[in-house]
Amino acid sequence: MDRIPILRMGDFLLITVQVDMHDRLAISLQDDLTEQIVRYNARGVLIDISSLDVVDSFIGRMLGNIAAMSRVLDAQTVVVGMQPAVAITLVELGLSLPGIRTALNVERGMQILRAETARNNPELLEEEPVAGPDGMV
């Protein structure tokens, strides 16, 4: 069975959704992701949906579930890279992805995750004043 790969980058997990989602794939992603958040003590999850040319209410609900599950496990989620046509369609459909943090691209998404992590864990900031989780300044 195919799975969506989850990459680890410091305190964060990165997911690039590149295939059209069906139910089992979505459920296995939720399982894998929650398991890895716990295993790696991840503080943030970044989901890149720039390859998705359709986001319907099923995929929207799955993204919302992932954000909610991550929050319960004390990790922030940011969804990045939504195509303009997808944004137009989602809003007209009536789905504005409540409870999901979005950013235009991966870079801005990482900025949000770093800022959120630092805000929630000021002790991490004192130990590492300038270096981000990936070692970048």
Add this chain to the structure above:
Amino acid sequence: MADTLHIRTSEDIVQVRTAVRKAAIAAKLGLVDQTKLVTAASELARNTLDYGKGGSVLIERVDAAKTGIRLTFEDRGPGIANIELAMTDGWTSGSGMGLGLSGTRRLMDEFQLASKPGEGTTVIITKWSR
């Protein structure tokens, strides 16, 4: 051009999306209209699967004053007892978010729904190229 696809599993919904996208591109729909049509098709295919216990979709190219794509979703499920209620934003009989029918109608140029309790449901949607 006309093509019928069966909707029996969630993988079939992915197939419907792919086939509708192909038809929309062939009919020269713009990118936003393609996306709206494929999204609407995905919502209705899921309704067909979840509420209609499976069914089929007919994908047709329509050449009138303009060119468009017409999709006919059919199932022989329990049907919809109260269509007016089912078309209300936020109303759902299942686990969804209640955006399926009302949201889909907003994405389309034409939308027709016919249903008889105990006999099934037919939804016909059309998107025209601009």
